[in-house]
Every structure is written in structure tokens, then in C-alpha cells.
Amino acid sequence: MKIETKDAGRYLVVKVLEQRLGADRAASFKDEMSKLVEQGHTAFVLDLSEVKFIDSTGLGAILSILKRVGKSGDILVTGTSDTVGSMFKLTRMDRVFQMYPTVDEALSARV
């Protein structure tokens, strides 16, 4: 799972560099994010602008990280395509995660 991280104050921006976040990549995604949590990061902006496909396992992996960071943590989701956004809506995950069109808009909303 290829990701790219960028420090943005309280938040760590994590950009997923894969086009698909399905069952075959979910475990690897969880591993990468878990490493970041173990390093002490608990607030993330998850940039999914490169992701063209996500399934229930991929969504479950993102949810598992939200559970891991706990109530004091935060995960903002940005850059979802129509397809990926519709999966968040279908599974009601758009009620669980704050979603923004871009990383900048997410960070501005949290200033």
C-alpha cells in the first residue's frame, strides 16, 4: 500500500496513492495507518483523490483506524470521486466521517 504523508499541524495528511482500496489492499492499508498511530498520530486527513474504487473491506479498514484513534482522535476524508463517495453514502459512512472536497478545505474547516 503506497501512501504519502505530510505534516499539517495537528493533522497528518495521508494520501493514498493506490487506485483501488479493496479487500486485497485493506490489510496493508491498516498496517500502514497503524504504524502512524503507533508513532503518536491521532488526527488524520485521509486524501482519497487517487482512489477510484473502494469496497466494504476498504471502508471497514478506514473505520478500524477511526476506532483506533478513539474519541480524542479524528479522521477527515477528502477528495472522494463520485464512485467512492457513493460507497460512503450507501454504507452511511458519510455520517461517521467528516468529508470534504479537498485537503485544504478540510484543514481550513478545522482551524
Add this chain to the structure above:
Amino acid sequence: MLPPKMTVVVESRLECVPLAGTMVRAFCHAFGASDVESEQVEVCIMEAVNNCVVHAYQSEPGHAVEVIAALQDGEFRFEVCDQGKPGNPEMLRRSRRHLLDLDPTSIDMMPERGRGLAIIESIMDGMEYVTSEGKNRFLMIKRITCQSPES
């Protein structure tokens, strides 16, 4: 004229699942499904094939998952078949859409897995699970809104 039909067989490995989804999406799009409908079908096919790999074959590689896509009478019909451990046909008797009802204030209680069938139920117009003589078949039907085969 024979109705359009496609069969793809993938190995029971999660990294092989996207091939099945991609091919069925292309099949649907070629025979008149919209981009949205085709992508929704791709999700359903991948969820169903994931279930075969993980549950029917217990994540053991080397087994075949067969996906058949056909267009007949204005309906796309899909079969996802395996010869692994049968699932419980009762799993389709009750709606699973309630699994998609989330309480955003109870994140700790939210399941991380198990939404695949609920997603399929939300997208498809019909589902059936049949197991017979060692072969398990998960059938899905999607009625399309327009139909104009690509030339």
C-alpha cells in the same frame, strides 16, 4: 440470436478479485448499462467474489471462482460460483439493510466487516443463493434502465 454472456474464472486469491469486477463492469457497460450502474455492479461482483475467497475457500489459494454475466430480457443476471464450503441459504431470507444503519455516536459498536451482502441487497434487484452437488451459486439480478448495445 444468442443473448450476450460472459464467463470469467479467477483464482481464490484476493488480488485476483478485481479482474472479475473489472470484466463484468465492462460487459455491463458494453451492453447498455450506464457508468453508475456498471460501477455498482462491479462493487457487487467484487463483494460476492470476496465472500467466496474468504468464506467458501477460507482464503486458501488454488481454487476457482466462476463469474457468469448474461443479459436477457432486459435484465443482467450474474452468477458467482464456487465449490467450497457452502454458506447458509438463510442468510438471504432476512434483509440485511439494517446493517447499514449506523449510529455515528457509537463508533466502537460499529462492525468493520459484514456489510457486503447489505451492499449487494441495496444495489441489486434480486438475489438468490443455491447450493447443490458440491457447487454453490450466488445469483444476482440487475434491471437496467436503458439498453443500447455498443456497435
